[in-house]
Amino acid sequence: MIEEKQETSVLKSISNNLMVQNVDETLNFYTGIGFNIVYKSAKNGVAYWAYIKKDNVELFFQSKESLTKEFPELQSYSNGGALTLWFQVDNISKWYEEVKDKTDVIRPFGITDYNGAKEFVIKDINGFILHFSDFDLKGEINKSEM
Numbered sequence: 240m241i242e243e244k245q246e247t248s249v250l251k252s253i254s255n256n257l258m259v260q261n262v263d264e265t266l267n268f269y270t271g272i273g274f275n276i277v278y279k280s281a282k283n284g285v286a287y288w289a290y291i292k293k294d295n296v297e298l299f300f301q302s303k304e305s306l307t308k309e310f311p312e313l314q315s316y317s318n319g320g321a322l323t324l325w326f327q328v329d330n331i332s333k334w335y336e337e338v339k340d341k342t343d344v345i346r347p348f349g350i351t352d353y354n355g356a357k358e359f360v361i362k363d364i365n366g367f368i369l370h371f372s373d374f375d376l377k378g379e380i381n382k383s384e385m
Contacts, residue, residue, distance in 0.1 A: 262286035323368040
């Protein structure tokens with residue numbers, strides 16, 4: 240049993256685990272836009288789970304076959320999910336230039352009307368929507384609380 244040393248619980252982090260049809264193809268996509276493979280689990284030479292990272296952003300991917308063995312409740316769901324992943328980016332125009340020709344851009348680089356942020360949106364090969372912005376949400380919230 241793990242001995243607990245503090246009086247209250249503390250949530251320390253959150254990580255995603257995105258269901259994909261083919262982990263190896265997903266890794267090819269993400270390494271193509273600049274992510275690095277940190278760890279990959281494979282069986283018979285085929286990846287079924289992987290952890291990738293770029294700068295401070297981490298993503299986990301697991302094959303549908305593997306994930307639904309672990310959680311049969313997910314069997315009826317398809318890849319892509321009804322979600323977007325929002326990334327805060329420094330020097331976003333440089334990042335846009337690095338990735339724009341390597342994927343489907345669904346919202347080109349521009350400045351938003353509602354908050355003046357620079358942003359763009361792409362879709363990965365699994366249907367996940369990746370929203371990149373230079374907007375500092377936490378900073379804006381902190382300013383409004385002062």
